[in-house]
Amino acid sequence: DIQMTQSPSSLVASVGDRVTITCRASQSINIYLNWYQQKPGKVPKLLIYAASSLQSGVPSRFRGSGSGTLFTLTINNLQPEDFASYYCQRSYSTLFGQGTRLEIK
Amino acid sequence: EVQLVESGGGLVQPGGSLRLSCSASGFAFSDHYMDWVRQAPGKGLEWIGRIRNKVNKYTTEYAASVRGRFTISRDDSKNSIYMQMNSLKSEDTAVYFCARIKLEQRYYYYYSMDVWGQGTTVTVSS
Numbered sequence: 067d068i069q070m071t072q073s074p075s076s077l078v079a080s081v082g083d084r085v086t087i088t089c090r091a092s093q094s095i096n097i098y099l100n101w102y103q104q105k106p107g108k109v110p111k112l113l114i115y116a117a118s119s120l121q122s123g124v125p126s127r128f129r130g131s132g133s134g135t136l137f138t139l140t141i142n143n144l145q146p147e148d149f150a151s152y153y154c155q156r157s158y159s160t161l162f163g164q165g166t167r168l169e170i171k
Numbered sequence: 172e173v174q175l176v177e178s179g180g181g182l183v184q185p186g187g188s189l190r191l192s193c194s195a196s197g198f199a200f201s202d203h204y205m206d207w208v209r210q211a212p213g214k215g216l217e218w219i220g221r222i223r224n225k226v227n228k229y230t231t232e233y234a235a236s237v238r239g240r241f242t243i244s245r246d247d248s249k250n251s252i253y254m255q256m257n258s259l260k261s262e263d264t265a266v267y268f269c270a271r272i273k274l275e276q277r278y279y280y281y282y283s284m285d286v287w288g289q290g291t292t293v294t295v296s297s
Contacts, residue, residue: 100283102216109268109290110208110216115283116275151217157282160206160218 068093072154072163080171083144087166089137089154098157101130101139105150114139115157146170173197175269180291181235187295193269193288201225201268203261204272206284207254209293215271216226217265221272222252237263238278266290 079085089099102110112121114130115143117137126166128144141148148168154163174211179191193205204227221231222243240259245252252269270284287294 096279098281102284104216109287110270110284111287112273112283112285115273115285116277118279119275121283121285151215151230155216155218155283160221160282162208162216164217 068095068156068159068161069108070154070156070161070163072166074166075164076167076169078169078171079144081144081146084140084142085144085168086141087139087152087154087168089123089132089139089163091135091137091156094134095156095158097133099130099132100136100155100157101128102153102155103148104153113152141168173271175271175286177267177269177288177289177291180267182294184286185259185261185295187259188255188257189259189293191256191269191291191293193252193254195250195252195271197269198286200250203243204274204282205243205252206270206272206286207241207243207252208268208270208284209263210268210290211230211262211265213267214265220254224261239266245270256293259293264293264295266292 071090099117101114104110118130129140152166176194189217204223206221212255223230242255269288271283271286275281
């Protein structure tokens with residue numbers, strides 16, 4: 067079974083910073099990888115699908131990249147509303163990563 | 172407005188049953204696959220299962236953790252999906268979300284969950 071490992075599990079950053087979250091698959095998953103944002107007490111929100119496609123309405127400071135086994139979500143110029151948890155998701159035989167909690171410094 | 176609304180959550184004893192509903196509006200419901208995802212208190216997201224559309228014979232698939240205990244169904248005439256949960260365990264305690272599947276066709280098909288309901292809370296406790 068293909069496992070998904072997301073890192074780091076938590077991250078502290080400041081407004082204006084650039085951060086990168088990594089998701090690694092134990093075997094190649096092509097670009098079957100999505101990214102979601104979830105704020106406390108709120109519903110998950112699709113950010114990136116097919117590894118690098120920006121979901122409609124999502125700010126361009128969010129960027130997804132990668133293929134095969136290594137994927138990254140980069141957030142440029144962090145905004146206050148970006149402090150949340152982020153999850154990668156393998157989109158076939160669906161499986162979520164463990165999540166990354168992004169906290170404000 | 173595109174919307175999903177879950178209902179049916181509540182408190183149930185271990186070994187009991189519960190049926191969740193998810194009502195859709197604002198889009199062509201019958202065209203879409205639909206998923207259930209849950210989130211235990213303070214934990215991450217866990218995919219539970221999927222039901223496909225009529226073209227794909229309403230086939231279902233489930234996570235190993237619920238296979239044989241949970242059953243997903245849909246009624247396109249009511250724009251709704253359901254999840255019958257039997258033999259509930261304390262570890263099934265979670266917020267349960269339904270989600271619409273967005274399908275992007277390129278050379279392959281790429282799936283993502285682009286619309287989510289607000290969730291319904293299930294608590295399994297004696």
